[in-house]
Amino acid sequence: MPAIELFSFAACPFAQRSRMVLIEKGLDFELVEIDIHDRPAWFRDISPYGKVPVLRHAGRVVYESAIINQYVDETFSAQPLMPADSYGRALARIWMDYCDTRYLPATHKLMADREHPQRRAEAQAKLTEVLRFIEHEGLRRLGDGPYWLGAAPSLVDFHYLPFFERFAVYQELAGAEWPGDCTRLRQWYETAGQRRSFIETRHTLDFHLDQQRRMQERRAAAARPAGN
Ligand SMILES: N[C@@H](CCC(=O)N[C@@H](CS)C(=O)NCC(=O)O)C(=O)O
Known part of the structure; x- marks a missing residue:
């Protein structure tokens, strides 16, 4: 298992926050792409909310983008991204x-x-x-x-x-x-x-814009009565 994995979805702005912070910190990490519209069953075992992003570091799981980013910044001291005071x-x-x-x-x-x-x-x-x-x-x-x-x-x-x-x-x-x-x-x-x-x-x-269009289509499909 790589030391750092980020479970992410390319279109997710919250996952993007954490991807940017890992890059800024100069850390090697494995990006695991999760299709949040068709999540694999095993993802539930990793993500308590069923959401991305999730960070797995040394076998431990951290979730919520703001908390992941503070965890990464505190754990890896090079390139600090929070004020010293x-x-x-x-x-x-x-x-x-x-x-x-x-x-x-x-x-x-x-x-x-x-x-x-x-x-x-x-x-x-x-x-x-x-x-x-x-x-x-x-x-x-x-x-x-x-x-x-x-x-x-x-x-x-x-x-x-x-x-x-x-x-x-x-x-x-x-x-x-x-x-x-x-x-x-x-x-x-x-x-x-x-x-x-x-x-x-x-x-x-x-x-x-394409993501927005797909979201509208999914909403419309969910609102349609079953069988239509
Ligand atoms: N507060 C969370 C929000 C994460 C979030 O909403 N992620 C979306 C994708 S952009 C997700 O995984 N949605 C799947 C779902 O809600 O089932 C964070 O900052 O990490």
Whole structure:
């Protein structure tokens, strides 16, 4: 058994977070591709939630992308991706939590409400508020950049990158708008988006649009009465 295995799915943004962190840390790992729409029975024994990503290291299993990434960073000390001081680490965790509890729900709502003009407008207003909070309470206060927490890349960058990669999908399918004053956020994406770990794991807009189309088809098939 290889020392480090990552159970992953190419289209999964959460698995992408962990793939990027393993690459950033310069670690050798085996990538095990799981088709999450047709999971092998044995995967249940490895993944308590049935989800990717899952990391297996020295025979032990860790799951949830944010926890995997902190585990990897703490276990392998080369190329640290968390601040050395406890307050810096607290800030990093605040911003990773903000991604999962504020930014992602705002993007999901916009996508879910895209066919309903009134609800779509409300969802866009909420997304604008969230992006402005990141810009003004986050990036502009945390330092001079170019990365989220300052001069060096951190776990926070790899936490957000897959979901800003998908912003083009929200624009294409839901008319998502990027507020004009969110210039630091744009610069952040341009700089962090040059990391080799991102370039090696990202996908094209066409790939993402195809994934969205397949998801719609699966939902429609699941909603159809049996036999139709
Ligand atoms: N909170 C989890 C989310 C992981 C997740 O939702 N993975 C999706 C693929 S992108 C999955 O495995 N879905 C399968 C399922 O829910 O059954 C994390 O950060 O790792």
